[in-house]
Amino acid sequence: MARSVTREGAKRRPVAKTEKKMPRVVLKRLARYHQIAVRSGEEGQTYLSSASLANLVAVDATMVRKDMAAVGVTGRPKVGYFIGDVITRLGEVLGLVGTHDAVLIGCGSLGTAIARYTGFSRFGLKLVGIFDSDHAKVGKAVDSHLILPMEKCKSVIRIFKVKMAILTVPARVAQPTADWLVRQGIQGIWNFAPVDLRVPSHVKVRDENLAIGLAQLLYAIQQANRAK
Amino acid sequence: MARSVTREGAKRRPVAKTEKKMPRVVLKRLARYHQIAVRSGEEGQTYLSSASLANLVAVDATMVRKDMAAVGVTGRPKVGYFIGDVITRLGEVLGLVGTHDAVLIGCGSLGTAIARYTGFSRFGLKLVGIFDSDHAKVGKAVDSHLILPMEKCKSVIRIFKVKMAILTVPARVAQPTADWLVRQGIQGIWNFAPVDLRVPSHVKVRDENLAIGLAQLLYAIQQANRAK
DNA sequence: TAGATTGTTAATCGATTAACAATC
DNA sequence: TAGATTGTTAATCGATTAACAATC
Numbered sequence: 374m375a376r377s378v379t380r381e382g383a384k385r386r387p388v389a390k391t392e393k394k395m396p397r398v399v400l401k402r403l404a405r406y407h408q409i410a411v412r413s414g415e416e417g418q419t420y421l422s423s424a425s426l427a428n429l430v431a432v433d434a435t436m437v438r439k440d441m442a443a444v445g446v447t448g449r450p451k452v453g454y455f456i457g458d459v460i461t462r463l464g465e466v467l468g469l470v471g472t473h474d475a476v477l478i479g480c481g482s483l484g485t486a487i488a489r490y491t492g493f494s495r496f497g498l499k500l501v502g503i504f505d506s507d508h509a510k511v512g513k514a515v516d517s518h519l520i521l522p523m524e525k526c527k528s529v530i531r532i533f534k535v536k537m538a539i540l541t542v543p544a545r546v547a548q549p550t551a552d553w554l555v556r557q558g559i560q561g562i563w564n565f566a567p568v569d570l571r572v573p574s575h576v577k578v579r580d581e582n583l584a585i586g587l588a589q590l591l592y593a594i595q596q597a598n599r600a601k
Numbered sequence: 602m603a604r605s606v607t608r609e610g611a612k613r614r615p616v617a618k619t620e621k622k623m624p625r626v627v628l629k630r631l632a633r634y635h636q637i638a639v640r641s642g643e644e645g646q647t648y649l650s651s652a653s654l655a656n657l658v659a660v661d662a663t664m665v666r667k668d669m670a671a672v673g674v675t676g677r678p679k680v681g682y683f684i685g686d687v688i689t690r691l692g693e694v695l696g697l698v699g700t701h702d703a704v705l706i707g708c709g710s711l712g713t714a715i716a717r718y719t720g721f722s723r724f725g726l727k728l729v730g731i732f733d734s735d736h737a738k739v740g741k742a743v744d745s746h747l748i749l750p751m752e753k754c755k756s757v758i759r760i761f762k763v764k765m766a767i768l769t770v771p772a773r774v775a776q777p778t779a780d781w782l783v784r785q786g787i788q789g790i791w792n793f794a795p796v797d798l799r800v801p802s803h804v805k806v807r808d809e810n811l812a813i814g815l816a817q818l819l820y821a822i823q824q825a826n827r828a829k
Numbered sequence: 830t831a832g833a834t835t836g837t838t839a840a841t842c843g844a845t846t847a848a849c850a851a852t853c
Numbered sequence: 854t855a856g857a858t859t860g861t862t863a864a865t866c867g868a869t870t871a872a873c874a875a876t877c
Contacts, residue, residue: 624844626844660845661845661847663845663846663848664844664845664846678852678853679852680853
């Protein structure tokens with residue numbers, strides 16, 4: 374009771390709407406909106422309606438409007454949302470502005486694929502070094518990157534003040550490597566090893582567990598066949 | 602009203618619990634349990650408690666028990682769940698039994714990385730052909746696979762009765778390629794192009810949109826820094 | 830103006846958590 | 854037996870959807 378009175382009494386100040394932490398599902402949609410807006414912009418469109426976005430993301434139009442309202446993107450009745458606004462604002466919210474230096478650990482097939490992929494530069498991702506503990510790989514080139522020995526990783530992180538690591542090592546060594554990265558001051562780990570990493574709460578992890586995606590697809594196919 | 606009466610009146614038959622479709626979030630957890638069980642088994646453990654699973658998946662122990670009950674895995678008080686049961690039953694539910702033939706379309710860096718990766722064979726995934734429309738790539742080897750021309754894809758799908766495709770083509774051609782695959786009778790697409798594919802409802806798609814993962818990580822890192 | 834679309838509040842739905850009983 | 858752990862029902866919480874008002 375007392376609490377609700379307090380809340381009622383307090384003046385509603387115009388808080389920057391980004392401040393409250395977004396739930397995961399919302400973030401996922403926001404990232405999709407952003408992606409669609411970028412692509413639509415490249416195709417020469419200038420406005421997107423909540424209905425069209427909803428259609429592309431397979432979600433209710435009301436939710437698109439709510440999401441947009443939540444991040445402070447305002448649309449125009451009868452027209453829709455201005456694509457420039459969507460890209461700018463969602464880019465801010467998602468933290469896609471500026472460059473993000475990262476190290477990549479593990480130059481196996483997946484690691485080199487990621488090192489070669491240029492699409493992430495759109496998000497400001499920049500690899501300042503790629504590393505492997507296998508000395509046979511050290512010195513080889515992956516596009517413009519030279520594979521460096523793990524021994525050099527520590528100083529690269531320190532010198533470039535790297536905050537983010539991409540982890541593409543075998544499952545077995547993923548956790549110890551992550552522990553080591555955390556000790557070097559890494560704040561975010563994009564993990565492609567099929568393990569759920571344990572890290573201190575100040576470190577953020579995104580587990581890109583591809584096997585889980587495969588399992589989900591196999592389940593869906595199986596369901597569809599069973600229904601028949 | 603009438604409906605609820607009908608439901609009440611109907612005898613509760615012991616339906617195989619798998620039949621009702623699992624929500625996405627649940628599936629994700631099930632796939633993780635399976636992964637953990639496999640790994641724990643390899644390490645020589647024989648039982649897993651709901652608490653330990655909950656800890657590894659960062660979820661409430663009650664939910665683990667509910668999930669297990671939902672798929673029909675029964676545990677033993679004071680002991681936990683028998684790892685063999687967990688692997689077998691979850692494998693069945695997720696459709697990880699038997700082999701799943703698949704074609705891979707697009708032998709760029711990500712495509713070849715996936716073609717090289719052997720970890721998915723654990724789920725019964727078997728590549729019966731890898732394809733590229735770039736004739737300069739055709740004939741080259743990716744481990745034990747030879748890159749085939751797209752022109753051959755149709756007959757491979759027909760001859761091997763392939764139901765699943767892995768799509769690792771550029772974003773631009775992803776949708777038309779998917780449309781074509783659907784016409785060839787493909788039932789499931791594992792899509793790595795950064796586009797949400799539109800397919801008929803009888804075709805299942807898993808969008809493995811890595812850029813969304815990156816965006817989510819960047820957001821989390823940004824949030825953590827802002828909080829300070 | 831009429832119509833289309835955004836914006837917002839209220840209702841619904843479903844997933845998660847809490848509490849506790851059952852069981853080895 | 855006592856204790857630990859599973860299993861299940863009820864309460865809570867939060868996300869989604871529905872309804873409708875506001876606006877260009």
